[in-house]
Amino acid sequence: MIFLNFILKITLICLLIIVTGLVFGEDTRHPNKKSVLLVIDVQNCFIEEGSLAVSGGRSLVPFINHLLLEYRPYFEEVIFTKDYHPRDHVSFASQHFNKSAFQKIKIKYDENEQTLWPDHCIENTQDSEFPSDLNFDANKDVVFKKATNKDIDSYSVFMDNGHISKTNLDEMLKSKQIKKIFMVGIATDYCVKNSAIDAKDLGNLLF
Ligand SMILES: *[C@@H]1O[C@H](CO)[C@@H](O)[C@H](O)[C@H]1NC(C)=O
Numbered sequence: 001m002i003f004l005n006f007i008l009k010i011t012l013i014c015l016l017i018i019v020t021g022l023v024f025g026e027d028t029r030h031p032n033k034k035s036v037l038l039v040i041d042v043q044n045c046f047i048e049e050g051s052l053a054v055s056g057g058r059s060l061v062p063f064i065n066h067l068l069l070e071y072r073p074y075f076e077e078v079i080f081t082k083d084y085h086p087r088d089h090v091s092f093a094s095q096h097f098n099k100s101a102f103q104k105i106k107i108k109y110d111e112n113e114q115t116l117w118p119d120h121c122i123e124n125t126q127d128s129e130f131p132s133d134l135n136f137d138a139n140k141d142v143v144f145k146k147a148t149n150k151d152i153d154s155y156s157v158f159m160d161n162g163h164i165s166k167t168n169l170d171e172m173l174k175s176k177q178i179k180k181i182f183m184v185g186i187a188t189d190y191c192v193k194n195s196a197i198d199a200k201d202l203g204n205l206l207f
């Protein structure tokens with residue numbers, strides 16, 4: 001319960017911006033060893049001065065740090081996801097003739113239209129790294145990279161947008177018998193929301 005209150009407080013403080021794919025389920029709402037915390041796409045590319053900055057993104061970092069400081073030990077694992085694209089990724093406007101960012105086009109592997117973005121979160125660049133002040137612990141935490149296939153985008157950390165291939169995150173969680181997923185992260189509209197929907201479809205209890 002304390003944990004939830006904390007999340008709600010963050011949400012209020014960050015106003016319209018980002019945080020949380022909270023969906024309320026049954027059972028206790030406190031994290032435990034059957035739960036994981038997903039920290040979704042908190043990367044340089046999505047915060048101020050990044051290639052696809054979400055306004056207010058940077059202000060989230062101290063809140064996430066606080067959350068980690070207080071709650072990391074309760075979770076089985078904390079998984080940090082990264083949007084992580086090859087340079088020629090299909091979601092980049094630069095890869096399509098006469099197209100600009102934020103236009104939509106039809107692409108091969110997705111029945112919905114793909115929104116085109118500026119080049120962002122390119123693999124092996126500073127832009128795709130975690131902000132240096134993010135309390136990420138390389139010894140304890142898990143990094144999970146998504147949208148690494150150049151032909152399809154993946155807003156969700158569980159599946160590509162065409163729902164063709166699952167990432168192995170679901171398997172990973174099931175093998176550890178994870179029953180609850182808490183999420184916090186950047187761009188609720190896209191990655192956090194889509195991940196939340198997929199997690200629910202895959203039968204995970206979601207918070
Ligand atoms: C480029 O796109 C614009 C706007 O969609 C269109 O009017 C124009 O004809 C296009 N040019 C070429 C060379 O396809």
Ligand SMILES: [Zn+2]
Binds near residue numbers: 085
């Ligand atoms: Zn992306």
